[in-house]
Amino acid sequence: MSRAKGDGIDRAITAGSDFLQLDISAAPAGRRADWLASQLRRAIADGHVPVGARLPATRALAADLGVSRGVVTEAYQRLVEDGHVAGHGRGGTVVVAAPVPAPTPATPEPRATEPFTTTPGLDVFDVLRAAPARIDMSPGVPDLAAFPRAAWLRAERAVLHHLAPADFGYGDPAGTPALRRAVAEWLARNRGIGVDPRDVVIVAGVSQALGLLAQAFGQHGIGRVAVEDPGSLGVRQHLRNWGLDTPPVAVDGEGIRVDELRATGAPAVMLTPAHQFPTGVVLGGERRRQLLRWAEAGGLVIEDDYDAEHRYDRPPMPALRSVLAEHVCYAGSVSKLLAPALRIGWLLVPARYRAAVVAAKRNADLGNAALPQLVLAEMMTSGDLERQLRFLRRRHVRRRDAMITAIGTHLPGAVVHGAAAGLHLTVTLPAGVSDVDLAARALTLGVKVQPLSWHSQRPGPAGLVLGYAASPPSDIADGIAAVGRALRSR
Template sequence: MDRAKPADVERSITAGSDFLQLDVGQAPPGGLADWLAARLRAAIADGRLPVGARLPASRVFAAELGVSRGVVTEAYQRLTEDGHVVGRGRAGTVVVATPGAVPAPAPAPPAPTEVFADQPGTDVFDALRTAPAEIDLTPGVPDLAAFPRAAWLRAERSVLHRLTPAAFGYGDPTGTPALRLAVATWLARSRGIRVDPAAVVIVAGVSQALGLLAQVLHDDGIHTVAVEDPGSLGVRQHLRNWRLDTPPVAVDAHGLRVDDLAASGAPAVLLTPAHQFPTGVVLDGERRRTLIRWAERGGLIIEDDYDAEHRYDRPPVPALRGMLPERVCYTGSVSKLLAPALRTGWVLVPPRYHAALVAAKRMADLGNAALPQLVLAELMDSGELERHLRLLRRRHVRRRDAMIRAIGRHLPGAVVHGAAAGLHLSVTLGPEVSDVHLAAAALRRGVKVQPLSWHGQRPQPPGLVLGYAANAPGDLERGVATLGAALRELR
């Protein structure tokens, strides 16, 4: 009768000719036991033989290696003397400890002067993200602590309960039908966009959407995409990575200067019309009509619907895609609604680009992971996502107001922009201030911000881009007070 406990069976290491991929031919002459002990010790150290693992019986192991049993016994004895294994009679030889190792020193965090170089490189956002800070006012980050964990778990259980085995296989690179339908419904209800679910392509966030669009446009002979100035440094870097030129087009209080766009001769433009990054302005009605006329004459619009759902003091602004779908590529995501870690977004393109976009997505990754898509679709269909958005809006208004009050107290003379919507504010400062030096001084004091000049290709008024959504009012007060102290230090 087999009396072995199931747990013991699960924790044992099955003996076989491929055990640890050991090749006795690699052992030096006359040093078999030393060689075997070293190989076993290395396997324990790197986790291939975890604590609790049972080594093969010496007789079986010796036969499979083609060595004498004495070689295996001697190697086991050395590991026993080291304290790495212990013999437990009929239970065999069991790993009980890993070799002590000197931990590798953690890489030193970047210094503020390294992060805020005069010319930010392509790794600047990674450097800023890893830089330690007590208060992080990075823009574009939602309240991650508010992620609806309970609702997500309920949706996940519901999805798994009804999921068929076939759903765990490779799927459609454009996304699951359930999420494409849910996104189409969401866009119709919240953004005024009517779209066939078959035209929706699910992507790994707006960044991937822009990368795929860049490839499609480049292959179509479009090598230049004009961008807003100031406009997102990250977006500009992303487009340039895909070999697209990004000439700047000025932004003023009414949004993108369409007359400057027409004068540039660029065949395409990327903009954030609902809540411009970083200034927060909305593309007004007259500019929208002028932009549509520009597109009808052959121009292509890439609409990044940045922050569109987060509005507080104004009515919703319709998406450009709903006005001229045959000339507008549209992209959005749940990064600002739920969390950037989900890496889930969507892109719509004019019909002439759809097949090429799908082909690019297929070659990129065969499609997003299906399970998170189905859970997200459940949240959208059940109304949980809308309830979560309403909660966020109330919380964000309180935090925005707290930041504006703090700016008034601690940054006198600063002008606040873009307060009516979004997850961030921008402030402009006096011309005597270097916003890069101010951001570096703030980081030395434990507060993380982005200088406004990062996001301009041409000279801009000095300022800061300040995210408020992810911090409690008390932290916002302390963070802005620290900025004020840093500013006084520089002056």
């Protein structure tokens, strides 16, 4: 960018409201902050206010618009919560990210309900992701607007500055030593897991971890992995894709029913004990003891710690891996902490499976790309990742609280589950409601949610699984209101 162009942008942004021709009379009564945030968000999205530009001072913009300074401050705060702007002290409020525009529908509107017309197939999540919507409250979608671009770039520069020529070659399929060491230290600090860095295997997310385990299990005669019910449809599909049988085991208020697990005769079980998906239940103390006795008798636990760092109203629950390492395969990733696009996770396995897992990883892809591994290791060791986690916890609490408030207002009779941690809530609905039909109607109103019944193998209560991490509080309120309209229209 030339200096002249940069100066032109700076003058336009600091000149006040003229650069957008804002007309405050167009704002709905009582919603001036909403209206102003929407106008600024649109200007950022279409490039009228580019990334790197400085917004007008709140006092100056308020004077130009003829409104109180509080209106402008509130609008700016909403953009901060969206991840579109950041306060830089005396440097003012600076645009740091443009909103992602909603996809333009490429097909007629009736196709919007297609994800919900039949029993969910293997491509159901691809179909749902592709469906156009104003507000996405799908579970498992993190706050993509909050990706720490500046910290990532800083770490990338540091890595490239010190990288030796040999580091650009093929590496260990189990991962770079730097990231394996950083992951071991991260798990020790955050999950109470002591592990030798040499025993950490870097994978392309938890989905690849499950595929590698399935291949290793095949060599050890394991063909059945029990799963929680309700439990993740995506995980169940993935295990079945690798030829594993997935008998269901009920989950109640204390977690998985270990007596039912024993009755299945399955040699292994897939669990989300720190924040059960989708119910949000934490595996209770007595259930943990029962499970550990089952494992010590020869059972194998696959522990998916998918969002355990995101906790708000309770202390962290120790990972199962921390107390019974040789009977637990532990998987985690940065998908819910940074972004799924990085495709970086880690897998810890008992010694008897490690060689088979590393061999499967070598055959799959020769190992994850080394450069992103090294950048992530730099972020972990510099403290940037923990700073990002603290930032996200504060942000997620506000969004969770906004969702709970909206549910109380618009979904009378709904019961909220799993609010103390994670990135989603589950609500169970009154008898007689079809959660699949409700999700389909919500999608026609521009809101994505997932029916609880998708994640159950056996009949259970109707409900919705609602992600709150990816949406600002105003969108969450609007989305839940739309779900409420859909519920009343049935």
